Amino acid sequence: MINFFDPASDIDLGTPARDSEVQVSLNIDGRAISVPAGTSVMRAAALLGTSIPKLCATDSLEAFGSCRMCMVEIDGMRGYPASCTTPVSEGMVVRTQTARLADLRRNVMELYISDHPLDCLTCSANGNCELQSVAGQVGLREVRYGYAGDNHLAEAKDVSNPYFDYEPSKCIVCSRCVRACEDIQGTFALTISGRGFDSRVAAAGGDNFLNSECVSCGACVQACPTATLTEKSLVQIGQPERAVITTCAYCGVGCSFRAEMKGDQLVRMVPDKNGGANHGHACVKGRFAWGYATHPDRITTPMIRKHIDDPWQEVSWDEAVSYAASELRRIQLKYGRDSIGGITSSRCTNEEAYLVQKLVRTAFGNNNVDTCARVCHSPTGYGLKQTLGESAGTQSFDSVMLADVILVIGANPTDAHPVFGSQLKRRLRQGAKLIVIDPRRIDLVDSPHARAELHLQLRPGTNVAMLNALAHVIVTEGLLDQGFVDSRCEAAEFARWRDFVSLADNAPEALGPICGVPAEQIRAAARLYANGANAAIYYGLGVTEHSQGSTAVMGIANLAMATGNIGREGVGVNPLRGQNNVQGSCDMGSFPHELPGYRHISNEGVRAEFEQAWGVTLQPDPGLRIPNMFEAALDGSFKALYCQGEDIAQSDPNTQHVTAALRAMECVVVQDIFLNETAKFAHVFLPGSSFLEKDGTFTNAERRISRVRKVMEPLAGKADWEATVALANALGYPMDYRHPSQIMDEIARLTPTFHRVSYAEIDRHGSLQWPCNDAAPDGTPTMHIGQFVRGKGRFMLTGYVPTDEKVNSRYPLLLTTGRILSQYNVGAQTRRTGNVAWHAQDRLEIHPSDAESRGIVEGDWVGIGSRAGQTVLRAQVTSRVAPGVVYTTFHFPESGANVITTDNSDWATNCPEYKVTAVEVVRVSQPSAWQQRYQAFSDEQRRLLKERRHSDQPETAEVHR
Ligand code: SF4
Ligand code: SF4
Ligand code: SF4
Ligand code: FES
Numbered sequence: 001m002i003n004f005f006d007p008a009s010d011i012d013l014g015t016p017a018r019d020s021e022v023q024v025s026l027n028i029d030g031r032a033i034s035v036p037a038g039t040s041v042m043r044a045a046a047l048l049g050t051s052i053p054k055l056c057a058t059d060s061l062e063a064f065g066s067c068r069m070c071m072v073e074i075d076g077m078r079g080y081p082a083s084c085t086t087p088v089s090e091g092m093v094v095r096t097q098t099a100r101l102a103d104l105r106r107n108v109m110e111l112y113i114s115d116h117p118l119d120c121l122t123c124s125a126n127g128n129c130e131l132q133s134v135a136g137q138v139g140l141r142e143v144r145y146g147y148a149g150d151n152h153l154a155e156a157k158d159v160s161n162p163y164f165d166y167e168p169s170k171c172i173v174c175s176r177c178v179r180a181c182e183d184i185q186g187t188f189a190l191t192i193s194g195r196g197f198d199s200r201v202a203a204a205g206g207d208n209f210l211n212s213e214c215v216s217c218g219a220c221v222q223a224c225p226t227a228t229l230t231e232k233s234l235v236q237i238g239q240p241e242r243a244v245i246t247t248c249a250y251c252g253v254g255c256s257f258r259a260e261m262k263g264d265q266l267v268r269m270v271p272d273k274n275g276g277a278n279h280g281h282a283c284v285k286g287r288f289a290w291g292y293a294t295h296p297d298r299i300t301t302p303m304i305r306k307h308i309d310d311p312w313q314e315v316s317w318d319e320a321v322s323y324a325a326s327e328l329r330r331i332q333l334k335y336g337r338d339s340i341g342g343i344t345s346s347r348c349t350n351e352e353a354y355l356v357q358k359l360v361r362t363a364f365g366n367n368n369v370d371t372c373a374r375v376c377h378s379p380t381g382y383g384l385k386q387t388l389g390e391s392a393g394t395q396s397f398d399s400v401m402l403a404d405v406i407l408v409i410g411a412n413p414t415d416a417h418p419v420f421g422s423q424l425k426r427r428l429r430q431g432a433k434l435i436v437i438d439p440r441r442i443d444l445v446d447s448p449h450a451r452a453e454l455h456l457q458l459r460p461g462t463n464v465a466m467l468n469a470l471a472h473v474i475v476t477e478g479l480l481d482q483g484f485v486d487s488r489c490e491a492a493e494f495a496r497w498r499d500f501v502s503l504a505d506n507a508p509e510a511l512g513p514i515c516g517v518p519a520e521q522i523r524a525a526a527r528l529y530a531n532g533a534n535a536a537i538y539y540g541l542g543v544t545e546h547s548q549g550s551t552a553v554m555g556i557a558n559l560a561m562a563t564g565n566i567g568r569e570g571v572g573v574n575p576l577r578g579q580n581n582v583q584g585s586c587d588m589g590s591f592p593h594e595l596p597g598y599r600h601i602s603n604e605g606v607r608a609e610f611e612q613a614w615g616v617t618l619q620p621d622p623g624l625r626i627p628n629m630f631e632a633a634l635d636g637s638f639k640a641l642y643c644q645g646e647d648i649a650q651s652d653p654n655t656q657h658v659t660a661a662l663r664a665m666e667c668v669v670v671q672d673i674f675l676n677e678t679a680k681f682a683h684v685f686l687p688g689s690s691f692l693e694k695d696g697t698f699t700n701a702e703r704r705i706s707r708v709r710k711v712m713e714p715l716a717g718k719a720d721w722e723a724t725v726a727l728a729n730a731l732g733y734p735m736d737y738r739h740p741s742q743i744m745d746e747i748a749r750l751t752p753t754f755h756r757v758s759y760a761e762i763d764r765h766g767s768l769q770w771p772c773n774d775a776a777p778d779g780t781p782t783m784h785i786g787q788f789v790r791g792k793g794r795f796m797l798t799g800y801v802p803t804d805e806k807v808n809s810r811y812p813l814l815l816t817t818g819r820i821l822s823q824y825n826v827g828a829q830t831r832r833t834g835n836v837a838w839h840a841q842d843r844l845e846i847h848p849s850d851a852e853s854r855g856i857v858e859g860d861w862v863g864i865g866s867r868a869g870q871t872v873l874r875a876q877v878t879s880r881v882a883p884g885v886v887y888t889t890f891h892f893p894e895s896g897a898n899v900i901t902t903d904n905s906d907w908a909t910n911c912p913e914y915k916v917t918a919v920e921v922v923r924v925s926q927p928s929a930w931q932q933r934y935q936a937f938s939d940e941q942r943r944l945l946k947e948r949r950h951s952d953q954p955e956t957a958e959v960h961r
Contacts, residue, residue: 010258010273013059014042014052014070015084026092041094042070042083052096053105053134055112055225056174057084060273060280061183067174068108069134072096080104105138112172113140116226123170123227124235130225131172155200160210162834163232163288164221166201170228173199177220177229184281186425188448189213190220201228210837215821216284217418222270231268231288240267247698247706248286249347249691250824252577253277253397253419254700255286256767259692259711266290266692266711276767277397277700283418284835285824292832293690297674300716303685303948308663309940312685312948317718317726324642324684325730327667328364331640339638340667341368341629344590345645346376346579348720349696349708351743353581353588354596355724355735356644360623362616363733367601367623368638371590372646373582374626375653378909379544380575381586381598383553387561388783389790391598392583394572395536396702396769396781400427402570405532407525409437409556410463410542410915414444415821417540417576417701424538425450433532435525437466438542439816440845440887441880454525457882458515460816461916464548465800466522467555469511471501473526474562480530481564489561489793497558497795511800516882530563534570541578542818545915547803550908554796561793567784577701579825584699587754587770588747593622597751613750616733626652627903627910630661640667642727644720645688649677650826650893653901653912654868656930671723674828677893680941686723687716694719696740697762699770703780705757706767803916805904807884811866811918813850815886817897827891842895843876845887846921851877856923863924864888864900866917870928871896875921886921893938899930 018038025034028045035044040063042052055067063084071080075093080101083094095101113135120126158166178190178201189212193202203212221229234240240260248255248269256275260267269287273280302320303312315323328340342360344353353371360369373381381391388394397420400406406424413421421444428434428450436445436452445455458466474480475498485494504510508519508526515522529535537560543552557566557573565571577583589596599606607618624632626648632638634657641662652658662668662681670682679685693714699705710719718726721740728735737743741759748754755773762768769779783789807814822838824830844862856862862875864886873888873895881887890897904913927935 011046013046014054014057015040015063016059016061017043024088024090026088026090026094028094029096035088037088039088040084041072041074041086041088041092044088045083045094045096050096051137052083053137054084055130055134055172056176058176058223058225061176061179061223064175064179067172069105069138071101071104073098073101102138106140109135109138109140116172117169124230125227126239128239129227158208160208161214161216162210162837163216163284164218165230165232165235166209167228167230168200170226171201172226173201174225176223176225177201180219180223183426184219184422185215185217186422186429186447186450187213187215187217189215215418216288217422218271218282218284218287222280233268237262237265237267243270244709244711245272245707246691246709246711247580248282249580249698249708250285250289250829251417252580252582252701253417254580254698254704254706255282255419256706257282257286261711264712266293274766276704276706277702278419281419281422284822285830289830289833289835290692291834292829293692294715295832297832298715299673299675299685299687302687302716305683308681308683309944311944314948314950317723320684320686321723321726321730324667324669324686324727327683328640328642328731331666332364335637335639337364338366338368338623340364340640340642341366341370341624341638342642343626343644343646343648344369344371344585344588346372346582346585348581348585348645349694349740350581350584350588350699350705350747351696351740352644352721352724353585353590354743354747355721355728356642357589357596358614359642359724359728359731359733361618362614363728363731365616365619367592367619367621368629369590369623370592370626370629371585372579372651373586373590374910375545375651375912375914376541376578377544377575377582377586378591378911379549379553379906381591382550382908384557384573384575385598387554387557387794387796388566388573389788390783391586392703392783393574393701394566394783395569395574396704397423399569399572399782400424400536403427403432403532403534403536404570405433405435405529405535407435407437407529407535407537408444409537409539410544411538411540411576412438412440412442412444412818413538413576414442414447416578416819418821420576433528435528437463437525439882439885440818453528454521456515456517456521456525458517460814460885461546461803461805462515463543463546463552464555464798465511465514466517467552467559468501468506468798468800469508469515469522470526470529471555471559471562472506473508473523474530474559475502476507477527479527480562484564485562488567488788489795493795497797500797500799529559535563535565536571536574537565538574538576540576542816542915544575544906544911545913547805547904547906547913547916548801549906549911551798555798557793558795558798561795566793567782567786569782572782575701580700581698583701583703584697584705587699592625596747597753610750613746625910627905630658633661633664636664639665640669641665642669642671643678644671644724647672647676647678647826647828649681650898651890653898653914654903655896655899656869657903671720675941675945676826676828680938689714689716689719694721694740696721697744703769704767705762705770705772707759707762803904803913805902805913805916805918807918811920813884813886813919813921815864815866815888815900815917815919816915817888817890817901820889820891823889823891825891826893831892839889839891842873842889842892842897844873844921845876845878845881847879847881847883847885848877849883850886850921851875854921854923856921861924861926862921863928864919864921866900866902866919868902868917869896869899869930871899872924872926872928872931886919894931894934896928896930896934899928
């Protein structure tokens, strides 16, 4: 295990690095150094190994110059300038250690300590407190003023936040927390209230941290040099002894963390300042919501049962795996080779996804493998491959810092990709312009010190019309980058597209009324995007989860090509991936038609390569997609499923259809850390491992492959990849991997875009962005430079076809769904953490006018009915949604959000149309019939789990027949 708990690897250089080609030479304490222009004297000294005492400075924040601890002497300058706020200059001569400076620093420290509790020995920060260290550094031995004067020692603690405490008696009013909240997080939740002696940190918008505007990202806790803001887990467990660098297992940003450990116990997750995606920042999920990993609900023993209404029976791994294998083989013998399949997980590692698809193609002998990307970003894969030639985003997150115009469509980064959301807001505060295209008034539309220039609040389901109208303006108003198009794109396809979007039918005046957006706003947005020197598009599931999801993705790529906004930093087409490893699970060949690296299964040459490596004959035709598996199950031709780390019974649309399909199968094998909704229909339960319990890699939305490192042993005894290996062997297909690095070596051998990827190379670089091969040994942060992956970029026609899902007098409202910051996807992890303090149930957002006309007030129970089903939620009356639109999240299974969503899906990829469902909403007083049935079934399944027979009980053998 690589131990990164070397304090030298995390030295705080006091002020941020400067990027300048101009080098400045100076002399510090008799030693010469050259640093980039703009560097502070403090940082230059730290680079020489000289630590100047500091309290208010830290290298993640711009210097503030308030504590006066860092005074130095500089030839030619009067007094004692603060080294943190003084930039270096050519020929400067600096002294950091003189008797006079030592006196001055001791005097300053004396004042701080006279108003500070002297409980160092029992303080949670003891041994890891900057105030304590600096007191030692300046040699403070006595406090001449005593401790009896006015002080803050009796001030009450604020313990309201589930994850950190605020203890004002320890505050030195250095403002690091306030600046972290402003500069790093961009929430502006903290202020220093009062003046002089009365100064104190206050959280805005509430009487304590929990009720305030704070979003609990932890940046202030990280920045605080004392124990004033401290993680509760640190107080409870004590100072960590070691740290391991790993990657967050929540969203597609892929933040890097130091998992700080005491023995085998995780003390805290600290964002890694060397993390390529997050640069030391985090959000409430990755930073704090990791308690689920050791939650008592974890199931750590394999279980089997013959019928889903039987009690579970605990068995050994060997028994569970051989039972699963015998059932899979029995079913294939009876119903045919194609009667079984598998689902890979975007929450598991690349190596695990690779193994599951390999198991299906080799041991199952078919291509019936799919992944949860089917229901989120499969249109991204299709649309970008068609237009640009590669199924992935084009940029690094850092690229946004060079964007002049940012177009966010169908994405809500501050909730779903919070660390990127903070970076985007930082760029907006620097002056970039923002266009938001979204049915809801998401936070980015109007956040502190960052506001959208334009918010096009379109009707759900009209993205393609909107994109065509934008393209119309760009073409007809002469805003094309003709030089780029001529040199980089296919001429005939471009001409066809240009003629198509120029039609009057595609003018904003024609399409604006369909979108519900004034034509002038659309024209203004098109001009702003096309005229921006660097214009970048960021999009999410609000684009893909539509009947025309793939068309919209191609429409976005068309816009970028037409304006020359692709192939350099600051621009590009950037899908914001939902789950941690959606990109990776797709890369690994999880789709039924593609082998790893997006190579079509029908390609004989590619198949031959894999056949040779895997020692089998591969089927040349694509297998079943997830929705086809459900159809086939209901037809009686698909009878068994191996589902790893995915909860299709909650996450997939039209729940009643999905559960009927699961009930129709004879063997459902679920591998998960909890008894999730799908596991309630399972016959074999293989206990999964959390990201803390295994080695592997995740690939984030910028194609960045980062290491996941084991910090504790798997609670169930096997990591997920080991369970798949065992199942393959039990099925008679030998797999013999000793470590996930060997799996990655195989992936690299067989996948051209991964040829130079290995654990050693990832460790050397910190992370690697694919393509990473002989042509790009250090990886590829920006794609399509010089030429597109497919050669010339291809414009695709994007005719707008309205969805079949239409409002009428029976279903007059449009429901759209999404996420909230504190919860994650199906909620299986975050519902088992303190994050429920912010969001303990899903609610239905409804506009005040729609609520009023239905007699609905805030908090009422409301029934939501669609053509697919009914459910009941509490109402939240808000003008965040437009009249005619309602919105909910889907984090709680009992909410039944997917009972309402329909079977409509993207024409190219079957990605469900979660974002558009015609509904009616009425006040009700009791749960829906589905919810009552769900509750009864869930209660029964919980009883069957609770009453499970343990492995030492003799009935075990019964199930084996
Ligand atoms: S936790 Fe984050 S949002 Fe909350 S006050 Fe601290 S920096 Fe601001
Ligand atoms: S809470 Fe911490 S970071 Fe904030 S002003 Fe007080 S000591 Fe400084
Ligand atoms: S932004 Fe995403 S990857 Fe980063 S800490 Fe939050 S959930 Fe984890
Ligand atoms: S560290 Fe420079 S003034 Fe505080």
